[in-house]
Each structure stands twice: as structure tokens, then as C-alpha cells.
Amino acid sequence: MLFASFQRERDTIWRMDSRYDHSQTEAKIYQLWAKSGAFAPAKTRGKGQKPFTIIMPPPNANDPLHVGHAMFVTIEDILIRFHRMLGDDALWLPGTDHAGIETQFVFEKKLKKEGKSRFDFDRETLYQMIGDYVQENSGVALDQMKKLGASADWSRFVFTLDKKAVDEALKTLLKLHQDGLLYRDEQLVNYCTHCGTAFSNLEVEHEQRPAGFYKIKYGPFVIATARPETKFRDTALAVNPKDKRYKKHIGQTLEVLGLLGPTKMTVIADEHVDPEFGTGIMKVTPAHDPHDFELGKKHHLPVTPIITLQGRMDFSWFLNDPANDPENPVNKNLSSQAKALKTKYWQRAQKYHGLKVKQMHEEMREDLMKDGLLVDYNPNYTNTIAVCYRCQNPIEPLPLPQFFIKVKPLVEPVLQNLKNKKFRVYGAGYDKTLKHWLKNLNDWNISRQIVWGIRMPAWYSTKTNPDLLVTFLNQAGQKTSGQISELLKTHSIKTINQGLQELRAPLKAEYVLSTDSPGAEYLQETDTLDTWFSSSQWPFTTLKSLSKEDFKRFYPTQVMETAYDILVFWVMRMLFMGQYATGQLPFTDIYLHGLIRDAKGQKMSKSKGNVVNPLTVAEKYGADALRMALVIRSTAGLDKAVGEQDFRAGRNLTNKIWNASRFILGHLDKNQTGEKKLNQQFAKKLSQTIQTITQNLNQFQIGLAADTVYNQFWHWYCDECIELGKANKLGGQQLLTGLRVFLKLMHPFVPFVTEAVWQVLRQHDLTVEPTLIGASWPTDSLAQ
């Protein structure tokens, strides 16, 4: 039985059991690394040292790790350890993301359980509460990454809402503003009435959903629609200019009888209308349909919303019009028949007002039938609708003034750089996907109606914008809302600002963009920036927030490693934002890993109950086993099925490494010299293996490198060479050299067990390098 102790580690006795027990080693090894100072690069870059920087994709600050995180930790740790051993100036910069919407919604759920909602608090208080909540949970993910062996430089940790990082991100916003690339506009935004915020186009999913399909009598026509509730605010009818059936109506203004009486509608012609679909005639609702909105712009139609931000029907436009009120004096001279009609419409509007869309459909169906306007109703029609990526509720396209970034000028240089191969994308065809996206990207809506995030630094003067709509909690905690000019008569601006919940500025409102308040009479926009706005700048805001020197030394970075499913959300945006803000691409190599699926290749989901918790696996089989299982034979861009048997195989490898080392150590004293020819062959093959693994890793063939080193170690070194050693055909020193080489080659993949063995070697003075994490990568000379 062999005994060993850590060099200079007091009282830590290492017993080489016949089984490798990860639970006895991993925590100690991690501490050893931390103490050795290996995580951080040296104070200054050494002569001739190449930079190697990876900015970690920041996990959500309040989320525990899932298996996807384990994948990025493993791959990035492999790369960083490899380059650290190569002698590069290696930095792996960790951080966490505030994840605006995700986090706020988790917090709101918590509030709901306590019987509260976000509307019970002013935005400052709410922000503080969420901040405290995130603070409480933020250590979890970091500790878990350490358990997986992440050799990141924790001294350079950055959080997306750190003041310095925020300042850097806002500098870019001001630059965009100055360059005329930031604008405020009222467009149809993707509004989720359930989540209470707008989303960018990328955050909207399209789904086939059953929806009722209506054919409704519309004056002389019949129109087909799945959204009958918006017809009250239709502003035109559209037909294809080539459609013979309707040609004669083009340009006509017709009276159309609807559920609330007659309205006037002009028939316009547009190529966009498909004569084959439905009845070939389309109602135009610019306020609630993206295409109708475009059409409305083209034909100068008014934008008249009927659905509120809360997702309820708004008939105030009807109810506020005295002409519609049968009891109003303006209607006193009506005939009794006319009055009865007015009363019917008036009562309907009252009934409709405030209904949710779904209820509205039911009411309408009944009323349409009563009035004989419903030509056909198909309840089994399936339609592609936009749904919220978070809550899966339908997205309402609503007109709302928001801030947008013009992307075309930002994207151009990136496309050029892609064409000129200034950066590479590793991952099945995703370079093509990226190209396609860059070419077809729409302007980026960066406004979000939530508080957890970077507040838009836009300021509205209450003097020049008397029509700002403001909601705030007064000193007694009561909610008050109204136009600012009215509110200021009874409240001080200070009170309003302190209790401010929400500010809505009309599109024409003037604003000043500034990180500081331009004056006492200004109120700041209450919207926050899209989380991706700050993360798109992450590669340089992190480094800049640390120090000028760090930015200079580590930017641009080398590798961006993340899952392919956030290519367009994050990677693409980092490319164009980095290029724009710094004049340089933020990285040169993009490695996209696939998604981890369960053993049967099915997607992991909570509802299926097949979710693998990486920490549970790490506890059972060891972090090394988990890492190996995730990465071995994985391919960039392709999904990987991983299950219990893979973890077991990984665990078996760690045991194999442990026992092979145990054997070598126990047999060195026998001083075998071996046969010269076999020794030479051994040396040659060892060199070849080094070359292969090195080349694999340099070419980002990580799964192949893992597979190769696994097989070479197990089936060549152990099965063949050690057996030759037993027969005294291969020299003991040769085998020891081989062991050291393999420990080094395997270290990036299975860092704990290799380091544990290394420490035993060190104890026996069988290596001069004190730690494996700080050791040099083997070259094909055999002087290891």
C-alpha cells in the first residue's frame, strides 16, 4: 500500500486506495489550484507569450447550474487549461448576468405567493428588492462551477449590473445616439400582455395553434379573419390590384354595417393581398397587425388601437363619443327606432369594454349571428401565431413608442469580416446561419417595460412635455396616475420621482440622452434596456470595467464558446456591437456546442422528468467523470445524448488513471530497462500521440481529442505498454515518462484525478513541476 502526502500541505495524508475516490480529492485539489495562483494570468504578459482569452458566457445570477452550463464549463476549461499549459497568457474571465426579464419574472412569482405584485411598489424599491434577491442566490452558480473544476480567474469576476460595466455599456448607447443609430419610434412592438413588456423579434416564437376562423359580412363583401375583435378599428379594406372581382371597388369609400353600427371604409389596392386566400379581400388594422401596420404607413392610414397593454378590449373611443350615447342630449331628436338601435350598439360597446380577447370572440360570435353578419365560422382552423418565448401566451402587436437600434450599418462590417474569414465559426453549418441572419436582421427594439435592468438614460423635461403620462405611488403609498402637467399642480416633482412606477412619453416627446440627470425638472424613462444590449458588449465591457490595462492586454479575445441556440441572440450581436464600439471584432474563433439530451436522445425538460442535474452526477461519479461524459466524441454544433452509462464510463476512466499510476509507482524500484527496440517504438508512438492531441485541440476538435487520448491511454498505454513492462520488455523509466505525458494530455479533460496523481508523483520526487495545472504541455521531445 502506498502512502503519499501533499507537498507542503500539512497533515494531508494521501492513501492510494485500489479505488479512486473523487469525493476525497476534488475539493482539496481545487483549493490547491486556487492557492497556487494558477487561475489568474501573471501580472504582466511574458516575453513572447501569446494572449488567450475566453470571456465566459455569464449564467443568470440567480439560477443554479444545469447540464448546459456544465457543458460550457467543461469545454472552456479544457481550452483554457490547454493554453495555460502551452504557456499562453491565458485568461478565463467569469461573470454573471442579471437576466432582466427572466429574473424579474421569477421574483414576481415569489411576490405573487406573498399576495403582492410589482404594482405595489415604486420602481426604485422593486429594483432594490430584486437586487437583494439576486444577491442571496448569486453564489450558487459560482460554487457549482468551481465544483466542476472551472479554472477561471475569479479575481476578475464581473456582474452585468456592476456600475463600471453599466457605464461602459451606456457609453455605447450614447455613441449610437450621436451616430444617429438610436431612434425612438412608434412601431408595432411584440407585446406580451401577460408578461407586461415588449420583446424583440428574436424573442417571439411562431406556433401552429387552433384558432376560430370567421367569415364576416362586410358591406358588399365577405372578409375572412382570425382576429375579428380588431375589426372595430379597421381603417381600410385591401384587395389585390389584379383581382378582377374587386377591381371596380378600388378607391371607393363604402358604408359597412358592423356590430356597432355603420362605418365608412375605403378600398385600397395592394400587391401584398393574396387573391387566393380567404375571400381575397382583407381588412386592414394597422394598430394590431404588423403587415397592416406597414400597409397603413404606405397608404397613410391612422393607427387606432383597440387592445390595451393589459390585453383587454378598449372601447373608450366609442363610449367617449357623445354621438354614440343614446341618452346624450345631442341624440334627443332621434326617432324611437333610431334610438333603439343606438341603445343596442351602446350597450354592446359597454359589454365589450374591458373584455379579454378570448371572451370577446365569444360575445362577438353571438352578436354576429344575431345580426346575420356571420357567414361562416370554422372552429378548427389552425393558424401560425406569434407567442411569447417565456410564457407561451399570444403576442399582441401593439403600437408603442420604443427605442430602436439601426442594425444595417452595424452589420455591414461584420458581414465583410465573415467573408474575409477574419473569424471562424465551429459548428455544423452555423456560419451560414449567421450570414443569413446578418443579412436579414431587422432593427432592434431595446426597450423593456421592466425594472430589473439598466434603466434607459433618456430624460424628459416636464416643462416642455406637459403630456407625459405618469404613474407613481404618493407618500401615503397610493397609486396616482395622470398627465404630468396636472399632477404637478398637487405634487412636487420630487415626490413623483421618488414614487415613480411608470412613465409613458408620447412619441413626439423631446428627450435628452444622458447618464446623469440634466436638471431638476426632468424625469427619467422608466423602461430598461434589453438584457442582450449589455451582454452584446460583454467581451469589452468586462475588460474595460476592470482596467484599461486589461482591455489592452486581453482584447480582442480569442474564443467565444457557447451553445448554438443563442447564436443570434448573443453571438451575432456581440460581433456587431463589439466591432462598432471598439473597432475590432470581439473574438476570432466561435465554438458552438450542441445541446445535451438524455440517454435516449430526447430533449431534457422538467415535464418529462429527464433533466440531469450536473451537480448530482458530479457528486456520484466525480466532476471528471461528468466532464468526460459530456465532451467525449462531442461535435461542435451537434446535440449529444448523455446518460448514466456515460457517466459510469467516465468514472471508470478516472479509476483506470488512478490504478495505472499506482502500478507504475509500485514497480519503479524494479528498475526494468526493457528492450531497446520496444523502447524506441514506445517513444515514437508517444510523440505521435502528443502531436495528435495537440493538433486536435488546436483545431477545436475537442470531442475527438478526448476520444483519442482516452483510447491511447487505456488501450495502448495500459493494455499494451504496462503489460510489456510487466514482462520486463519495456523500461520503467519509459513508462514513468509515458505516465507524466498522459497525465498532462488528459489534464484538461479530467483535471482532478490527474492532479491528484501528479501530487503523488511530486511527493515521490518524480516530477519537478509542483502542480499539473501549472505544468507545461508536452512536446514531442521526450524530456518530460
Place this chain on the structure above:
RNA sequence: GGACUCGUAGCUCAGUUGGUUAGAGCGUCCGGUUUACAUCCGGAAGGUCAGAGGUUCGAGCCCUCUCGAGUCCACCA
């Protein structure tokens, strides 16, 4: 409708610029334990590399088509 990807052993997947008898893990069968490891060792079965055609001295890999599976995008009201 557009784009991308995949189809290799029973299952999950590798296969590095086209180059000897196509590999691994798990599973199956046979054998093995006097001391590195049964979390092991030796051996075996199992593949017309989806199909067809083409380029080539040579194709799992390159090209074309067909079939099958999946992902992403897309304005059919």
C-alpha cells in the same frame, strides 16, 4: 415557402486535408482473478457506412438526385 443539419455495429455516437483489415462507450456471447484496476483483462459475434448515380488509381468523407429524421427562419389576413 426558404435555410441548415443529420442518416455509420442492438443503442448513443466518433471517424481530423479522400489513402491499408471502418472505431469507442454501453449492451450480447465465451473465457480469465497468486497481488494496478471485476469501476478489470483476453477473445467473439454484430456494419452492402440510408439508397442510386457520378468524380477519382482510390469515397464513410467530394458532386448530383431520391428517401427518411430533426432544427431554425418565414407576412398567408
